Each structure stands twice: as structure tokens, then as C-alpha cells.
Amino acid sequence: MKSxxxxxxxxxxxxxxxxxACARRLAAAGADLVLHGRSQEKLDAxxxxxxxxxxxxxxxxxxxxxxxxxxxxxxxLLEESAVDILINNAGLALGLSPLDEGDADxxxxxxxxxVKGLLYVSRAVIPQMRRRNGGHILNIxxxxxxxxxxxxxxxxxxxxxxxxxxxxxxxxxxxxxVRVGNIAPGAVExxxxxxxxxxxxxRADAVYEGYEPLHADDIADLALYMLxxxxxxxxxxxxxxxxxxxxxxxxxxx
Ligand code: 8X3
Numbered sequence: 001m002k003s004x005x006x007x008x009x010x011x012x013x014x015x016x017x018x019x020x021a022c023a024r025r026l027a028a029a030g031a032d033l034v035l036h037g038r039s040q041e042k043l044d045a046x047x048x049x050x051x052x053x054x055x056x057x058x059x060x061x062x063x064x065x066x067x068x069x070x071x072x073x074x075x076x077l078l079e080e081s082a083v084d085i086l087i088n089n090a091g092l093a094l095g096l097s098p099l100d101e102g103d104a105d106x107x108x109x110x111x112x113x114x115v116k117g118l119l120y121v122s123r124a125v126i127p128q129m130r131r132r133n134g135g136h137i138l139n140i141x142x143x144x145x146x147x148x149x150x151x152x153x154x155x156x157x158x159x160x161x162x163x164x165x166x167x168x169x170x171x172x173x174x175x176x177x178v179r180v181g182n183i184a185p186g187a188v189e190x191x192x193x194x195x196x197x198x199x200x201x202x203r204a205d206a207v208y209e210g211y212e213p214l215h216a217d218d219i220a221d222l223a224l225y226m227l228x229x230x231x232x233x234x235x236x237x238x239x240x241x242x243x244x245x246x247x248x249x250x251x252x253x254x
Contacts (some may be wrong), residue, residue: 014089035058
């Protein structure tokens with residue numbers, strides 16, 4: 001496995017869940033970090049927690065849905081120093097209603113963050129990866145992008161788009177050494193469900209009851225495996241599920 005010492009990794013949505021776990025694993029593997037989030041306070045706390053690893057840690061706050069904010073912030077930080085690793089993690093699910101009962105504001109938030117936000121950040125980072133003929137992008141997709149489930153409608157559509165964009169990035173970067181991978185998890189116990197259900201913790205906790213879901217660290221371990229694979233190995237697409245959950249419909253609880 002390759003060392004990540006001296007590599008600079010940008011993690012979007014680094015203040016919790018899968019993003020935070022990836023940041024922790026990357027720091028432990030020696031990578032310098034650019035931690036992105038919307039709360040400077042949370043970013044500062046994470047930076048302090050990771051300082052023991054002796055890597056360089058920068059933080060940046062912007063809303064990935066705000067194209068001009070993304071362009072300005074990414075332009076400034078890429079001018080300082082290039083990014084070798086991009087983890088497109090920022091995103092969310094909101095609601096679980098049939099389409100005809102859906103909330104258009106929630107749809108827009110998911111589409112803007114999960115699809116357009118990923119595009120804006122990637123659009124900023126990819127040109128310098130192409131120029132330098134190197135880099136690795138990991139997009140956090142979902143089983144929801146491979147199988148549509150009841151009430152998943154717009155969230156599933158956004159994750160299908162992430163999968164399509166991962167394929168597209170690989171095609172567009174043909175002839176370069178840049179690698180692009182999609183990670184598609186099933187149920188991961190994070191604040192994902194609390195966000196989806198608007199803070200209704202009874203509903204959120206019930207999602208993970210009676211079986212062992214994936215943990216954010218399981219996804220980070222996979223991400224590190226993909227990033228540390230030899231340069232000729234491009235792991236393009238991985239479905240990672242809890243053993244108890246074979247697909248969104250087949251889940252065995254105690
Ligand atoms: C997270 C997995 O099945 O809850 O994207 O949508 S699922």
C-alpha cells in the first residue's frame with residue numbers, strides 16, 4: 001500500500017459522519033488535509049483533534065450549493081497548493097415521501113448539494129489534476145443510486161447522478177493518471193437519518209435497530225484502501241453493505 005505522506009487531500013462535508021472518518025484516517029496515513037464544512041467551530045475542533053498526526057491541516061467554509069462561493073474558495077486554496085485527493089462527500093437526504101407528496105424545497109436542497117455541489121467542487125479541482133497528470137477522486141454514492149426504494153425518489157436520483165458522474169469523470173480523464181472511484185454504501189450509522197427525518201430521533205434510530213449497520217470508519221477504511229492501491233489500479237465502483245442488509249429491501253433484524 002502506498003503511503004499518503006505529502007499528499008494533500010480535500011474532504012467535503014468533513015465535520016461529521018463519513019467525511020470526518022475519512023479525514024481521521026487520511027491524517028493517520030500522513031496526508032495533509034483541507035477540511036471543508038459549513039461550521040468553522042466544528043472544523044476547528046476537528047483540526048485540533050487531528051493535530052497529533054503532525055500533518056498540515058487547512059480549513060475552508062462554504063456552502064457547496066453556492067457556485068460562486070465554491071469557485072472563490074477553491075480558486076484561493078488551489079492557488080496556494082494543489083490537491084492530490086478529492087473526497088466528494090458533502091450531501092444529504094431529506095424526507096421519505098412519495099413524489100406526489102414531496103417537498104420541492106427539499107428536492108432542490110438535495111439536487112443542489114448532492115449533484116451540483118459535487119460538480120462545482122470537481123470543476124475546480126480537476127483541471128489542476130489533469131495539468132499535473134495525477135490525482136484521485138472518490139465520490140460518495142449510495143446503494144440508493146443503484147436501486148430505487150419507496151420514498152427514495154429524488155435522493156435516489158441524485159445518487160444515480162453521482163454514479164453517472166463518476167463514470168463520466170473516468171471517461172473524461174482517459175489518457176491521464178487521474179483515478180476516479182464511486183463508493184456506494186448501504187446503511188451507515190451517522191446523522192444521515194436524523195437529517196433525513198428532520199431531527200426525529202425516534203424515526204432515525206429505528207433505521208439502525210436490530211442489526212449492525214456499517215460505521216463511518218468502515219467507509220473510511222475502504223476509501224483508504226482505494227487511495228492506497230498501486231497507481232495502475234483504479235477501483236471505479238464499490239457497493240459496501242452491512243452483512244445484515246443485502247439490499248434496501250432485504251434486511252435481517254434480530
Ligand atoms: C444511504 C443508504 O439506503 O439509506 O445512502 O439510502 S440508504
